[in-house]
Amino acid sequence: xxxxxxxxxxxxxxxxxxxxxxxxxxxxxxxVPALTGIYADLDDATAARVLLDxxxxxxELPLPETHTLGGWYAARLxxxxxxxxxxxxxxxxxxxxxxxxxxxxxxxxxxxLTAACWQRxxxxxxxxxxxxxxxxxxxxxxxxxxxxxRSTLPDHAVVAAPDGLALDAVTTADDAPHLHDPAGRCRIWxxxxxxxxxxxxWERLRxxxxxxxxxxxxxxxxxxxxxxxPSWITPDGWSGRWVADPARLISALTTATRVLGPPAExxxxxxxxxPAHQRxxxxxxxxAHLRCIRSDGPPHPGPGTA
Numbered sequence: 001x002x003x004x005x006x007x008x009x010x011x012x013x014x015x016x017x018x019x020x021x022x023x024x025x026x027x028x029x030x031x032v033p034a035l036t037g038i039y040a041d042l043d044d045a046t047a048a049r050v051l052l053d054x055x056x057x058x059x060e061l062p063l064p065e066t067h068t069l070g071g072w073y074a075a076r077l078x079x080x081x082x083x084x085x086x087x088x089x090x091x092x093x094x095x096x097x098x099x100x101x102x103x104x105x106x107x108x109x110x111x112x113l114t115a116a117c118w119q120r121x122x123x124x125x126x127x128x129x130x131x132x133x134x135x136x137x138x139x140x141x142x143x144x145x146x147x148x149x150r151s152t153l154p155d156h157a158v159v160a161a162p163d164g165l166a167l168d169a170v171t172t173a174d175d176a177p178h179l180h181d182p183a184g185r186c187r188i189w190x191x192x193x194x195x196x197x198x199x200x201x202w203e204r205l206r207x208x209x210x211x212x213x214x215x216x217x218x219x220x221x222x223x224x225x226x227x228x229x230p231s232w233i234t235p236d237g238w239s240g241r242w243v244a245d246p247a248r249l250i251s252a253l254t255t256a257t258r259v260l261g262p263p264a265e266x267x268x269x270x271x272x273x274x275p276a277h278q279r280x281x282x283x284x285x286x287x288a289h290l291r292c293i294r295s296d297g298p299p300h301p302g303p304g305t306a
Contacts, residue, residue: 009050012038016107016114022125027070030111036103039110048096051106054113055081056093061116064126069271070108072200073101074116076268077109080284097284098268099293105271137192138243145221148229156243157197158215159189161208161253162260169256170235176244177234179219182227188217189244197246204263205253206273267292 012035019029039047055077063078065071084092101109118124137155163185170178170187179188191197193213202211220230254263264273268282269292282288 006046008038008042009046012042012050012110013114016111017118019111020115020118020124022123023127025065025068025127026111026115026124027065027068027108030070030107031104035107039107040103044100047100047106049093051077051096051101051110051113052081052093054110054117056085058113058116059085061120063112063116064119065112065115067199067201068108068112069105069200069203069266071112072266073105073109073268073271074112076286078113098282098286099288101268102270102292105269135192137194138241140190141242142219142222142232144223146224147221148218148224149221150216150218152214152216153190154214155193156190157193157211157213158217159191159197159244159249159253160186160210160212161188161257162186164260165208165253165256166259167256170252171233172236175235175239175248175252176241177232177238178244179230180233181230183229187233189249190242191244191246191249194246197250200266200271201250201254203266203271203273205250205257207264207275208257208260209253269293 015035015038016030019032019035020026021029039050042050055074058074059078059081063071063074066075080097081092100106115124115126119126140153140156143149163180163182165187176189181188197211202209218230220232222232224231225234257263264275265279265287266272267274267279267289268286269288272289274287274289278289279287280290280293282293
C-alpha cells in the first residue's frame with residue numbers, strides 16, 4: 001500500500017465514522033458522492049484492504065441494516081472472513097474472494113460494518129424503527145363509487161407483478177387490496193414511497209416485479225370490485241387500509257412469484273439481480289453479471305445500495 005493509498009484509506013475510514021449519526025441509517029448516511037469518489041480512486045489492493053479490515057473487526061458482531069444491499073454484501077463478507085479465520089487462513093485479509101464491488105455497494109457495506117463496531121462501543125444506535133403505519137402515505141384511499149380516476153401519487157410507489165402469479169399467496173396476506181388490470185395483464189399494489197420497498201429481498205424479485213415511485217396511475221374507485229377495466233381485489237381479513245406494508249408484501253410476493261421462477265441471484269459486484277443467462281460464478285458460492293466481471297468493461301450500474 002503506497003503512502004497516498006494509505007492516506008486515502010484513512011480519510012475514507014474517518015469520513016465513514018463522521019457520517020454515522022445515532023438513530024440514523026448508516027447506509028443512508030454514507031450515500032454521498034465524496035465517499036464513493038474516494039473509494040473509486042483507491043487501487044484494487046487498498047480497496048480490498050478497506051473492506052476486509054472492516055469485516056475482520058465486525059466478523060463476530062451482529063450487523064445492522066441487513067435488509068439493505070450494503071448489509072447483504074457486508075453479511076457475505078463477514079461470513080467469508082469468519083470461515084477463513086476459523087480455518088487458519090490469515091491471507092483472507094489480503095484479497096477479496098470476489099471481484100471488486102461497485103463503489104456505492106462497497107461504501108454502503110463499509111458503513112454497515114463500521115456501524116456494527118460503533119454500536120458495540122456505544123457510539124452509534126440504530127434507527128428506532130418507528131412504525132410508518134400512522135404516516136400520511138397509509139391514509140390514502142380511493143374515492144367512493146364505481147368509476148375510475150387517474151392521478152400522480154407522489155407519496156407512493158407502484159409495485160406491479162404479472163397476472164400469472166400464485167393469487168392465493170397475495171389474497172390471504174391480511175394486508176391491503178391490489179389493483180387487477182386485465183388489459184395490462186398485471187396486478188398492482190401501492191406502498192409508501194420510502195426505503196421499505198428497496199433492498200436485497202426486493203432486488204431478487206426484479207425479474208418479476210417493477211417498482212416505480214410517483215407514477216401517474218389509473219385506479220378504480222373504492223366500490224369497483226369487478227371489471228370491465230381495473231378493479232380492486234380484496235384479501236381475506238382485510239384491515240381496511242388501501243396501502244400495503246412493504247415488509248408483508250414482499251414476503252407474500254416471494255411466495256406468489258415462485259410459479260414464475262426462482263428468485264434471482266444477486267451480483268456480488270453491483271448488488272443487482274442476475275438472471276441465469278446473464279451471470280457466471282464469481283467464487284465462494286456467489287454470482288456476478290457477465291459485464292461486471294469483465295476486466296475490459298465498466299461495472300454494471302446495478303440498482304444502488306438501498
